Amino acid sequence: MPKPYIGRFAPTPSGGLHLGSLVAALASYLDAKAANGKWLIRIEDIDPPREVVGATENILRTLEAYGFEWDGEILYQSSRLADYELVIDKLFNNGLAYACTCSRKQLENYSIYPNFCRDALKPRLDAAIRIRVPELIYQFIDRVQGNFSQHLGQEVGDFIIKRRDGFFAYQLAVVLDDSEQGITDIVRGADLLDSTPRQLYLQELLGFSMPKYLHVPILLDVNGHKLSKTQCSPILPIVEASKLLITALEVLGQPVETNLYKETPQQILNYAITNWCVDLIPKNQFMVYTHPY
Numbered sequence: 166m167p168k169p170y171i172g173r174f175a176p177t178p179s180g181g182l183h184l185g186s187l188v189a190a191l192a193s194y195l196d197a198k199a200a201n202g203k204w205l206i207r208i209e210d211i212d213p214p215r216e217v218v219g220a221t222e223n224i225l226r227t228l229e230a231y232g233f234e235w236d237g238e239i240l241y242q243s244s245r246l247a248d249y250e251l252v253i254d255k256l257f258n259n260g261l262a263y264a265c266t267c268s269r270k271q272l273e274n275y276s277i278y279p280n281f282c283r284d285a286l287k288p289r290l291d292a293a294i295r296i297r298v299p300e301l302i303y304q305f306i307d308r309v310q311g312n313f314s315q316h317l318g319q320e321v322g323d324f325i326i327k328r329r330d331g332f333f334a335y336q337l338a339v340v341l342d343d344s345e346q347g348i349t350d351i352v353r354g355a356d357l358l359d360s361t362p363r364q365l366y367l368q369e370l371l372g373f374s375m376p377k378y379l380h381v382p383i384l385l386d387v388n389g390h391k392l393s394k395t396q397c398s399p400i401l402p403i404v405e406a407s408k409l410l411i412t413a414l415e416v417l418g419q420p421v422e423t424n425l426y427k428e429t430p431q432q433i434l435n436y437a438i439t440n441w442c443v444d445l446i447p448k449n450q451f452m453v454y455t456h457p458y
């Protein structure tokens with residue numbers, strides 16, 4: 166028996182949601198609900214310098230206006246710092262992680278960390294913490310993008326799990342929280358495809374089971390820039406919920422009936438749950454979206 170489906174949407178509160186976020190939220194919601202699963206919300210608020218006041222509230226109100234209903238309590242990463250620290254302690258004490266004091270300047274000519282501090286046994290104070298990666302390929306089969314693999318040693322290198330400024334890295338927090346919340350299926354934007362092998366490695370180190378992955382295309386604007394909260398991409402207007410849900414369904418290659426435009430967001434979501442078909446999602450990592458909304 167497979168485990169009951171638990172999915173999630175995990176926005177960073179660095180701004181309001183845009184059409185690209187809606188596509189990711191919608192795909193994760195439909196995939197969870199079509200499987201009779203749960204859909205959880207996690208607010209990834211571990212990077213205060215990037216956060217915008219009021220963004221969390223704005224994201225949640227937008228999701229509600231677009232008809233999304235989440236299950237259970239919202240998990241805030243800012244409430245999990247002590248747990249992250251315990252894992253850092255463990256990885257540091259068993260020699261899998263180490264302190265790195267290299268400056269940005271020292272590393273500016275390297276695309277991959279040159280392991281300067283790997284065996285230097287530096288103290289943890291005022292240092293970043295890096296995890297040793299093995300000279301191995303990590304791979305998985307994405308439900309849309311197919312086979313994806315990365316040689317961690319050659320393509321990524323020892324990566325940071327806690328920054329020198331004291332903040333925890335996304336790669337660590339996401340793995341700990343997906344495990345904590347019992348996530349079985351991760352559905353998110355394809356910009357995170359090349360983070361996944363790092364996350365598989367951390368899951369393996371920490372003895373967590375591997376979720377299934379589905380990466381949906383991310384949207385680029387006419388200039389080829391990814392729609393993003395920090396690039397000030399247009400945020401989702403509340404009054405256009407039905408129209409933009411349909412646009413997002415079209416981006417995901419899902420069937421849309423003409424009379425759907427007149428329906429409420431809830432009705433559109435119910436229709437889309439019934440008709441959800443993963444095979445129709447375009448197998449691209451990027452899609453250019455030119456229409457203003």
Ligand code: GLU
Nearest residue numbers: 175176177209339353357
């Ligand atoms: N917080 C990330 C973002 O907003 C998503 C993380 C994930 O889905 O793994 O891009």
Ligand code: ZN
Nearest residue numbers: 265266267282
């Ligand atoms: Zn270093």
